[in-house]
């Protein structure tokens with residue numbers, strides 16, 4: 001039986017070093033939930049606490065209503081898939097999948113039925129008598145997945161399961177993992193540092209930085225309404241401009257440093273009457289106009305559906321330290337493209353910009 005997972009004020013220390021200071025999160029039964037964040041932010045640490053391989057220094061973790069802090073890993077009924085496939089090289093595909101079930105002492109008939117079913121679900125039926133060395137990386141990862149779920153675990157935990165695969169296979173396999181998860185309906189905690197992968201597979205994502213959850217939400221919400229600048233720049237690209245937010249009886253306005261002003265609707269929660277803010281604009285949320293903010297095209301990359309321009313703005317307008325400022329032109333809707341050295345005038349789509357206080 002699949003269960004929900006609840007972490008309440010969880011603390012993790014390695015010796016004197018606190019890696020997770022105080023983390024709470026609720027993962028729903030049957031949900032595909034992803035921990036996303038840069039390398040070293042504590043994703044694996046948290047996953048291993050859920051699995052029972054790491055001690056918990058504070059707070060509690062529950063499976064359903066049951067506190068599991070002191071339940072050893074082998075009694076938590078979890079399925080795990082790691083980056084390195086961890087399947088047995090001397091056993092065939094079928095024997096690998098069977099392995100977990102043998103430990104559970106099922107009768108032969110029952111066992112056969114379960115294995116046949118799972119081999120079909122992960123689409124490796126036709127390779128069932130092969131040894132792993134004769135499988136591709138993607139097929140090996142399907143075996144690992146089959147072995148993890150054939151035991152009907154309460155939760156499925158996956159730690160960067162696709163990072164050893166090449167780019168094309170990664171895309172194919174993330175679709176496969178998502179389909180299998182939906183078919184078996186098991187609560188899944190998935191760890192990745194790849195934001196594109198997280199957006200593609202997850203029901204919800206927790207974005208982590210330095211052991212602290214920055215935002216939890218559905219992929220679309222996280223991308224379109226990031227909670228802070230870290231999320232806005234870690235998930236996809238955001239261009240950051242310096243701005244001033246003012247409220248007048250006529251409404252709320254956000255002003256760029258060159259004087260260009262946008263009247264906001266109800267999207268902005270105004271905390272102060274007049275505040276320094278950071279305006280975050282996605283590269284695809286600009287359009288060309290005759291009034292707006294001027295930029296010079298520094299480089300141009302043709303990407304098929306989009307042309308991506310790297311831009312130079314007046315230094316005073318932008319938040320310093322950004323790797324690049326970009327405009328993605330959807331050429332399906334463009335009358336013309338531009339060349340390096342051209343000056344263009346851009347208008348941000350006001351319903352899609354995000355505004356953060358500049359502290």
Ligand code: ADP
Nearest residue numbers: 014015019037038039040041042043044045046
């Ligand atoms: P992630 O999976 O997000 O890359 P980890 O959970 O592996 O991050 O690591 C989080 C932090 O904890 C890192 O700073 C890492 O160096 C540290 N860390 C991880 N495992 C151990 C360990 N066994 N002992 C000491 N420090 C560790």
Ligand code: MG
Nearest residue numbers: 043044045159
């Ligand atoms: Mg890790």
